Amino acid sequence: MTGAAGQLGRQVVRRGGGAAVGFGSTDLDITDPASIAATITGECVVINCAAHTAVDAAETDVENAERLNVLGPRLLAERCAEVGAQLVHVSTDYVFPGDARTPYEPSDPTGPRTVYGRTKLAGERAVLAALPGATVVRTAWVYTGVGTDFVATMLRLERERDTVTVVGDQVGSPTYAADLADGLLEAAGIVGALPPVVHATGGGSASWFDLARAVFEGVGADPERVRPCTSADFPRPAPRPAYSVLSPLSWAGSGLTPLRPWRDALAAALAARADDDGRSGGR
Template identity: 90%
Template sequence: MTPTAPVRPIVVTGAAGQLGRQVVARSGGAAVGYGSNELDITDPSSIAATITGECVVINCAAHTAVDAAETDVDAAEELNVRGPRLLAERCAEVGAQLLHVSTDYVFPGDARTPYEPSDPTGPRTVYGRTKLAGEKAVLAALPGATVVRTAWVYTGVGTDFVATMLRLERERDTVTVVSDQVGSPTYAADLADGLLEAAGTVGALPSVLHAAGGGSASWFDLARAAFAGVGADPERVRPCSSDDFPRPAPRPAYSVLSPRSWIGAGLTPLRPWRDAVDAALAARADESGRFGGR
């Protein structure tokens, strides 16, 4: 996938996170990234000092600690609602455009077919409710903005799900993973390319789009793919139910995102999730070899 370079300069918020880092890295120098220490999206003066003219803002900043949000509602609302609203208001003031990244958690998770942007929402967690409220705040303040919902983002590096499975593969004989939650695994590099392509036409795009890895998988499927991708026996991954691993915030049973809106907007679909896992593991192996570690 080759991103289309937008005419306007790109500002990336949340650039210290896994998605923001990828957007900046894959922009070919077109994007300038700001971590929370450099651009606090909940601080109007910080936003005003950074968003000074016509540009495209890709907002990757968010409170993504799904379980912690259940008891720290104020923090989730600050980053997921107030911050995006302030960004959108500033963009409207100076003539900037905005791509705002959101989540599959805005849906109830009880569907049987992939979710379209027009499907009824119904979040069941504080995280999902604040992300949905953030979407509405952005579009109210800047009607030309585009919300991009995604799901199950990983790089295979750090502490994300794929990276965790690779660590457990080294540490344990077997790993037990839930098999009754189905979604759209999304490689952050693919999503970054998609956001950069969308940045070239933001303002002419629909208000809400879905961008996620092609196809669907359970966490169990994704874990097995990660094991197989590094030459480990996928049979070492054992299935279990969500009831075996209760969490403070309930996970959606089904939150697959349909690519139809993305493709209909003339944007390049993200590759199938299984191919993307292989690409992520290859990139991880390349980085490990380059820096001398597994």
């Protein structure tokens, strides 16, 4: 499994137990054919969680985004084809334009509007061209509640501020990394029988404002302390999709276990964080 140092990669290793071997960027450089050849030596299933995910930075760091999101996945797929390995490649809702009114299906027209989205789409195509039996898993709004992700940031701001202003006109599907990791491990077990592209996110949909209020409520804080704003109030270098909900039908239709509804998953994430804080003696 690549990208073992990232929030999703850490969860795949943790949830997979001894069956999942993780490689961070210092162990495996996915842009270096020699490094890949030394690591992928025979039949196995590779879950590629490595990527350039800094959406705003990618707008000016195009070369690195292309290396990690296009070149690396292509090299992994080519090596898997050489040695008879399988590949599950993680992608994103940003491959879509974000102007839909109903959840996106894998067959819907793509139209990325950012460098990140364009490179991730190019990576999908490179993987499937080099290894037609691979499966691309698109996901969205991934969090653990630890570090600097959105949920962790809301937890920090709840402690530091009286009120927090959060965008309310961007809608997607919050996805708990632990649930997604379980899904990826399940998909890895039947990857050869899966469609080329499937979607896996937490069940249901929410705006960032909805998610922030749910975080506050989940830790016993007053959700009214979260105030809504528009995307125009917080312009970013890379435009965010207004609507990027991914349909779960391809995932469930392939016989895979649906990920939990996002509110249930958030409650589990907050409980897991509280347990970890209790063991470490922190809040």
